[in-house]
Amino acid sequence: MQTREIVLARRPDGKARADDFSVQARELAPLQAGCVRLRALYWAVDPGMRSRLGGVRSYVEPVALGGVVGGAAVAQVLESRSERFVAGDLVTGLLGWREAGDFPEAALKQAPERGTMPASALLGLLGTPGMTAFFGMRDVGCVQAGETVLVTSAAGAVGAAAGQFARLMGARVTGVAGSDAKVEWLTGEAGFADAFNYKTIDDMAAELGRRFPEGIDVLFDNVGNRMVDAALPHMKVRGRIVVCGQTEDYSVAPQERHGIRNTSHLISKRLRVEGLLAYDHAARYGEAIAQINTWWREGRLVVREDISHGFDSLPAAFVDLFDGKAFGRRLVAASQVQGLAL
Numbered sequence: 001m002q003t004r005e006i007v008l009a010r011r012p013d014g015k016a017r018a019d020d021f022s023v024q025a026r027e028l029a030p031l032q033a034g035c036v037r038l039r040a041l042y043w044a045v046d047p048g049m050r051s052r053l054g055g056v057r058s059y060v061e062p063v064a065l066g067g068v069v070g071g072a073a074v075a076q077v078l079e080s081r082s083e084r085f086v087a088g089d090l091v092t093g094l095l096g097w098r099e100a101g102d103f104p105e106a107a108l109k110q111a112p113e114r115g116t117m118p119a120s121a122l123l124g125l126l127g128t129p130g131m132t133a134f135f136g137m138r139d140v141g142c143v144q145a146g147e148t149v150l151v152t153s154a155a156g157a158v159g160a161a162a163g164q165f166a167r168l169m170g171a172r173v174t175g176v177a178g179s180d181a182k183v184e185w186l187t188g189e190a191g192f193a194d195a196f197n198y199k200t201i202d203d204m205a206a207e208l209g210r211r212f213p214e215g216i217d218v219l220f221d222n223v224g225n226r227m228v229d230a231a232l233p234h235m236k237v238r239g240r241i242v243v244c245g246q247t248e249d250y251s252v253a254p255q256e257r258h259g260i261r262n263t264s265h266l267i268s269k270r271l272r273v274e275g276l277l278a279y280d281h282a283a284r285y286g287e288a289i290a291q292i293n294t295w296w297r298e299g300r301l302v303v304r305e306d307i308s309h310g311f312d313s314l315p316a317a318f319v320d321l322f323d324g325k326a327f328g329r330r331l332v333a334a335s336q337v338q339g340l341a342l
C-alpha cells in the first residue's frame, strides 16, 4: 500500500511558509506483528508545532530536516496484528502528517468515550486542547468561584475551552481575541462575560485596567511575553499566571522577543507564574473527560471548529494559524471523511 507524508524541507526562518514543507510518497512494508496499519481521518494543526521546526530541543524532540512533521491525529485501523485493536477501531496518537502508516500498538490510544461528540472532538475538547484547558484552569490556575479570569487567544481551541471551563467553575471570564467576529462569538455563543479585540486597542495595559477595575485573579495565557508583561500590574494579590502557550513568540528568536519587565509585581502581589504541560496530567485525563462529557451532555459547552479538507492543505492550514485566520479548533480532514458519520 502507498502512503504520502509531509516532511520538513527547510527550517523556517521567522514565520513558517508553505514551501518549508514537501510531500513524498512511500510504499508501506508488510505489517509487523504487534503493529496496526492506520488511515488518518483528522490531523491537528497546532501553533506549538512551530517550536519543533526550529531544530531546538524542548520537552519534545525537534522535527529532523527531511523528517515527517509530527502532530496528533485521529485515525481508523485498516489492518491489525495487535491484540488490542481490530479493523475499524478509532485511535488517537502522535501519528504525524501522513495519510496512512504502521504503528506499534504502544504508540496508540483507543478513542475515549465521546457520547454525542464528533470524532474530531478527540483532537479538541477530548484531546490535548481540552486536557490543557481543564488541568491548566483547575489545577494550575486553581480557579475559584467568583474570581476574575483573563484568557488570551480565547477563540482558539485551548482558549475557548479554558474560558468556558472557568465559567463553569464559577468565574467571571474575559477573553482576548483578534477579530470582532471572534469577540462576538465569545460573548454570545461561548458565554464569556466580556471580550475584546486586541487589534483595535492601542494600549493593552490601560485596557486591562479598564476591564478589571478590581484586578485579575487568573491569567491563562496562550500568546506570550507581551501579554504577560501587560497583565502583571493588573494581577490581584496571590494571583496566578498560567503560561500555556507563546504563539506570538514561537517564530521569534529569544533575543528579539518582548521582554517581561513588570516583575516587581511578582513580589508585591505574591504572584505565582507557572508553566503548564498537559502531558504532566495524563494519568488523570479520565477525570477531565468524564467532566467534559457531562457538561457537553448538559448543553453547557460549545465548540467551534475550523476544518480544511484534504491532506495537501496541511501546510497552508498551519501557516495561516499565525495570521489569525483560524476561527476555532483548526483541523484538516482527510478527503474520505466527507460523508462518513463520525
Ligand SMILES: NC(=O)c1ccc[n+]([C@@H]2O[C@H](COP(=O)([O-])OP(=O)(O)OC[C@H]3O[C@@H](n4cnc5c(N)ncnc54)[C@H](OP(=O)(O)O)[C@@H]3O)[C@@H](O)[C@H]2O)c1
Pocket: 045, 046, 047, 048, 049, 128, 129, 132, 153, 154, 155, 156, 157, 158, 159, 176, 177, 178, 179, 182, 222, 223, 243, 244, 245, 246, 247, 248, 249, 276, 277, 278, 279, 321, 322, 323, 324, 325, 326, 327, 328, 329, 330
Ligand atoms: N502547554 C501545553 O501543554 C499546551 C498544549 C496545547 C497547546 N498549547 C499552546 O496553547 C496555545 C493555544 O493553542 P491552540 O491550539 O488553541 O491554538 P490557537 O490559540 O487557536 O492558535 C491560533 C490563534 O493564535 C492567535 N495568534 C496567532 N498569532 C498571534 C500573535 N502573533 N499574537 C497573538 N495571537 C496570535 C490567532 O488568534 P487571534 O485572531 O485571536 O489573534 C490564531 O487564530 C498555543 O500557544 C499552543 O502552543 C500548550
